[in-house]
Amino acid sequence: MKKITVIAGHYGSGKSTFAANYAIDMAAKGEAVTVVDMDTVNPYYRTADLGDIFEKNGVKLAAPRYAGTNLDVPILDFDIPALYAEGRSLVIDLGGDDAGAYPLGKFRQFIDLHRDECDILYVVNFCRFLTHNAEEAEEILREIERACGLSATGIVNNSNLGFETDSEIIGSGRLKAEKISALTGLPVFCHTLPRIPSCEGIDREGYYPLTVYIKNVWN
Incomplete structure (x- = not known):
């Protein structure tokens, strides 16, 4: 686990869910962790909404001052180098696509x-629009890299269809990730x-288990 982990991806890929799980798992292993909500483009489905869960699990949250309010505006009022100087590991949750990656360029x-x-x-979900295959997913990746001026170091395959996810979807996503x-x-x-009922029969060996903290409003 690195001291700084930046989570990027296409809209709806599950970036925030992965970021939350990763940070909580780091804290469970004794790491002092701060989640940085750097999503300036989407007021919904973001790590800023998980403050109570983070506090319960010993994770600190840094979010824009007005995140989750009627005044939510795309302004970052925190300083990444200053947060890093606190000596804690950082998990930085970016907004979706190139628009969400621009702030990291700062x-x-x-x-x-x-x-x-x-x-x-x-983070890529091959069940999402515009990332149905490896070529489409690479195009989104390159747009994100150009926007922030930084190169990715790894891929998180988060292929799923929410609570309709089954073994076929998991297997197909794995092949596309390779x-x-x-x-x-x-x-x-x-x-x-x-960690959902439809996936209970799948062998979890070689998979990173995800608790679904961020859910659609109809679930």
Whole structure:
């Protein structure tokens, strides 16, 4: 686990869910962790909404002052180098696509200075629009990289259809993840598997288990 983990990806790929799980798992292993909500483009389904869960699990949250309010505006009023100087590991949850990645560019010099301590993970859900295959997913990845001026270091395969996810979807997503890995030269950081009833019969060996903290309003 690196001291800085940046989570990027397409809209609806499950970035925030993965970021929350990863941070909570780090804290469970004794790490002092801060989740940084850097999503300036989507007021819904973001890590800023999980403050109570983070507090319960010993994770600190840094979010824009007005996140989750009627005044929610795309302004970052925190400083990544200052948060890093606190000596805690950072899990940075970006907004979706290139629009959500632009704010990270503000801290490009800092990230470059600490590249040995940093992972930039691209979360992909092959069940989502515009990332149905490896070629489409690579296109979104390159747009994100160009927007922030930084290169990804690994791929998180988070292929799912919510509570309709089954073994066929999991298996297909795994194959596509291996293809984008070969296409981009990036290693697969992990394949995820949600902790939901429809996936209970799937062998979890080799998968990163995800608790679904962020749910659609109709679930």
